[in-house]
Each structure stands twice: as structure tokens, then as C-alpha cells.
Amino acid sequence: MNHNEALEQMTVERYLLGELDADAREDFEEHMFCCPDCALDSRVATLFIEEAKAELGEIAPTQPEVKDTGKRDKGRNRWYSWWRPAFAAPVFAALVAVIGYQNLVTFPVLRNAASQPAVVPVAPLSGAARGEMRTTVVADRGRGIAVPVDIPLDPGIGTFVSYSFELYNPQGKLAWSGTIPAPAQGSAGDFELSLVMPGGMLKDGIYSVSISGTGAHGESTPIERYAFNLVVTK
Amino acid sequence: MVYLSPPPVVEPPLQFHSFDAVYVESLCEGDRQTQEHFVGYFSALLQVKLRARLQSRHAIEDVRQETFARVFAVLRKEGGLKNPERLGAFVNSVCNNVLFETYRSSGRVESLDLEDRPEPQATGPDALAIVSARQMSDKVREILLDMAPRDRFLLKAVFLEQRDREEVCREFGVDREYLRVLLHRAKQEFKTEYVKRHGGSVPLDAGA
Numbered sequence: 001m002n003h004n005e006a007l008e009q010m011t012v013e014r015y016l017l018g019e020l021d022a023d024a025r026e027d028f029e030e031h032m033f034c035c036p037d038c039a040l041d042s043r044v045a046t047l048f049i050e051e052a053k054a055e056l057g058e059i060a061p062t063q064p065e066v067k068d069t070g071k072r073d074k075g076r077n078r079w080y081s082w083w084r085p086a087f088a089a090p091v092f093a094a095l096v097a098v099i100g101y102q103n104l105v106t107f108p109v110l111r112n113a114a115s116q117p118a119v120v121p122v123a124p125l126s127g128a129a130r131g132e133m134r135t136t137v138v139a140d141r142g143r144g145i146a147v148p149v150d151i152p153l154d155p156g157i158g159t160f161v162s163y164s165f166e167l168y169n170p171q172g173k174l175a176w177s178g179t180i181p182a183p184a185q186g187s188a189g190d191f192e193l194s195l196v197m198p199g200g201m202l203k204d205g206i207y208s209v210s211i212s213g214t215g216a217h218g219e220s221t222p223i224e225r226y227a228f229n230l231v232v233t234k
Numbered sequence: 235m236v237y238l239s240p241p242p243v244v245e246p247p248l249q250f251h252s253f254d255a256v257y258v259e260s261l262c263e264g265d266r267q268t269q270e271h272f273v274g275y276f277s278a279l280l281q282v283k284l285r286a287r288l289q290s291r292h293a294i295e296d297v298r299q300e301t302f303a304r305v306f307a308v309l310r311k312e313g314g315l316k317n318p319e320r321l322g323a324f325v326n327s328v329c330n331n332v333l334f335e336t337y338r339s340s341g342r343v344e345s346l347d348l349e350d351r352p353e354p355q356a357t358g359p360d361a362l363a364i365v366s367a368r369q370m371s372d373k374v375r376e377i378l379l380d381m382a383p384r385d386r387f388l389l390k391a392v393f394l395e396q397r398d399r400e401e402v403c404r405e406f407g408v409d410r411e412y413l414r415v416l417l418h419r420a421k422q423e424f425k426t427e428y429v430k431r432h433g434g435s436v437p438l439d440a441g442a
Contacts, residue, residue: 010414010415010418012418012421013414013415013417013418013421014414016286016417017392017399017410017413017414017417018286018399019399019410019414026330029283029326030323030326030327032279032282032283032326033276033279033322033323033325033326034320034322034323039275039278039279039322040425040429041421041425042279042282043278043279043282044421044424044425044428045417045421045424046281046282046285047370047424047428048374048377048420048421048424049393049417051370051371051374052374052378052389052393052394052420053393053394054371055371055374055375055378056378056386056389056390056393056394057394059375059378059379059386
């Protein structure tokens with residue numbers, strides 16, 4: 001062993017940590033007795049360890065040891081800290097309030113909405129709404145609006161197993177997407193549908209609906225794009 | 235003859251000597267300064283070597299004494315050490331022999347030191363040495379306090395509590411390399427302070 005090898009392999013540290021096997025240890029000791037640098041390093045490290053033993057016994061821990069025991073324990077303690085009463089009590093109180101509100105107010109309303117007929121205005125969209133030409137539609141926030149969508153069943157466009165819809169909000173972000181199976185082959189005319197937009201999701205601005213057909217092998221073909229300017233009342 | 239180990243707090247600023255024919259000759263002739271250096275320098279290294287192998291201070295001291303006795307016995311023979319520059323390796327190999335015999339026999343190893351030579355005396359700790367030792371302790375404390383608490387606990391578990399390294403590393407979520415680097419950095423910081431005070435010497439106090 002030479003000095004550079006000892007440095008590169010951190011042999012002094014390995015030696016003092018008892019990580020060397022018998023041969024490597026003897027090798028290093030022979031080197032240490034001849035190399036003043038390694039002798040000094042070994043001696044200084046030994047002094048540090050001996051002094052540290054005394055000091056570590058006296059230094060009061062600043063926090064419980066378990067809180068500083070590495071990544072795994074750190075993660076575990078972070079998890080346990082969520083259960084401290086100072087944090088957990090108000091959180092549980094808030095959760096109880098939310099659950100109560102949902103059970104007493106939200107769910108009954110939703111249940112009624114789901115089981116009761118509702119009258120939804122249909123937007124007077126025309127062919128002018130197709131493409132980039134925009135129609136302004138006035139919608140009631142309380143009742144929402146239904147947007148008529150006509151999909152031409154033209155074999156020239158392609159044969160599809162389903163149609164996909166993407167609704168973009170005035171910020172240009174995808175607000176909703178959905179799929180509907182295509183009607184049986186041989187149907188003529190347009191596939192007429194209504195896209196019902198509940199009042200809660202409506203905002204003033206330009207909405208757009210993109211429709212594409214999905215073929216038997218999953219290939220997607222753009223078919224239609226509607227854009228309309230929505231004005232929300234109430 | 236007893237080869238006195240200097241008192242623990244004394245750290246005379248002895249520089250490393252190159253071990254050559256002149257040094258060995260001075261040693262054999264009983265030059266006091268050379269003998270003090272030799273005993274001090276190699277006492278420190280023997281302590282480093284023996285601390286991991288022998289549990290009791292008495293056993294360490296016995297092996298140290300016996301090693302020096304045998305080394306001097308050989309050196310004082312006609313043509314005792316053929317390669318003076320291998321003095322360090324020679325001391326190490328003599329120590330290995332003594333250790334081997336100590337392991338093999340629980341009885342007292344008979345000393346080969348038969349000559350009646352004046353023993354190298356070590357001076358007692360003076361006020362300066364005591365202050366210096368205290369400052370080194372303060373430096374170690376400062377280094378420890380600068381560490382992250384986790385690193386301190388890691389060192390405590392390994393060195394003070396002497397727990398199994400593998401288990402400790404697993405518990406603290408670190409690997410052996412982390413422990414090595416932690417010790418290396420602490421050593422380097424301590425060494426800077428040490429060298430500033432003592433120059434690049436190996437201290438005579440053997441931490442005994």
C-alpha cells in the first residue's frame with residue numbers, strides 16, 4: 001500500500017471504523033508505521049474519536065434521537081407529527097363540519113337533482129357555431145344549458161366505433177371529456193346529441209367543443225369543432 | 235527497564251524524523267532526545283494499533299513495553315537492523331509478534347529487555363500542556379456541535395455506544411460511506427487545528 005492508495009480509499013477511516021479485513025489491516029499498519037502522513041492522520045483521528053466519546057456523553061441531545069434517525073425515521077416522524085393534538089383537533093373539527101354539511105345540504109340537493117326531471121334550455125346554436133365562427137349563447141347559472149351537437153354520419157368521413165368529445169373552457173383548458181358509442185352502421189343523416197353543461201361549471205367566455213371519431217383500431221379522426229361565446233346570467 | 239509513556243495531556247511538538255542510519259545509531263547509543271522521540275512517536279502509533287485489539291489498558295501497556303524492549307534488544311546487537319529506513323515496519327512487526335504471543339498465552343510474556351540502560355524519562359504535564367489539551371477538547375466539542383444532530387447521534391451510536399455499524403447505518407438511513415466521510419471531515423477539521431498547534435507531529439500522549 002502506498003500513501004495515495006491510502007488516501008483514495010480512505011483507509012485511515014476504514015481502519016479506525018474496523019472495516020478492513022485482517023490482511024488489509026496488517027497492510028495498512030505496516031504502511032502507517034512508515035508513512036508520517038498516515039501516522040499523523042491515524043493519530044489525529046484516534047484523538048478525535050477519543051475526545052468525541054467524552055464530549056458526546058456530555059452534549060445534551062437537542063431533540064429526541066428518534067427524530068434524527070435518518071430518512072426512514074424522519075419520514076415516520078413527519079407522519080406521526082400529523083397526530084399531534086394541536087394539529088389534529090382543529091382538523092378533525094373541520095372534517096366533522098364538512099361531513100355534516102355534505103350530509104345535510106349537498107347530498108340531498110344532488111339526490112334531488114339526480115332523481116328529478118329538470119328543464120334545461122337548449123342553446124340556439126346553428127351551423128354558424130361550427131368552425132371558427134362564434135355564436136353568443138346566454139345561459140342561466142341555475143339551470144345550466146344544453147348544447148346541440150350534430151355529428152354527420154357520412155361514410156366518406158370514416159367508419160367509427162365511438163365518438164370522443166372534448167370541452168375547453170374560456171381559459172383554453174380541457175374542462176371535460178367523454179365518449180359515446182357510434183350508432184349502428186347504416187344509420188343515415190346526422191347523429192344528434194346534446195351536451196348538457198351544468199350551471200356550476202359555466203363561466204363567461206368562449207367555449208369550444210371538439211369531436212373526433214375513433215376507428216376500430218383506435219385511430220382518431222377529427223370530425224367537428226364548435227365554438228361559442230357564453231354569457232352567464234344570475 | 236520501563237519505557238515511560240508520556241503523561242496523557244503532554245503533546246510536545248516533535249516533528250517526524252526520517253528514520254535513517256544516523257537516527258538508529260543515536261538510538262543505539264542512548265541519545266536521550268532520540269530515545270524520547272522514538273518512544274513518544276511509536277507509543278502513539280502502537281496505541282492506535284492496539285486499541286482495537288486489546289481491551290484493557292494494562293494489556294496495551296504490556297505489549298507496548300514488550301515491543302520496545304525487543305526492538306531495543308535487536309537494535310543494540312551488532313548489525314541489529316540492516317535497513318534503518320525500515321525502522322517503522324520493524325517496530326510494527328515486533329509488535330505483531332508480541333501480540334501473537336499475548337493472544338497465545340494468557341500468562342505474562344517474559345521481557346527480553348535484559349540490559350541496564352537509563353530509561354527515557356518523560357516530563358510531567360505543565361500548565362501550557364494542560365491548557366493545550368483543554369483547547370483540543372474544546373475544538374472537538376465545537377466540531378461536534380457544528381454537526382447536524384443526526385450526525386452527532388450517529389457518531390455517538392458508533393463510538394460511544396459501540397453499536398453494530400451495520401445496524402446503526404440501517405437505523406439512520408445512511409451507508410458505510412456516509413460514516414467514513416463524516417469521520418473524514420471531522421478528522422480533517424480537527425487536524426487543521428491540531429497542526430496549527432503542534433505542527434505536523436504525532437503527539438506523545440498516546441491517549442492511554
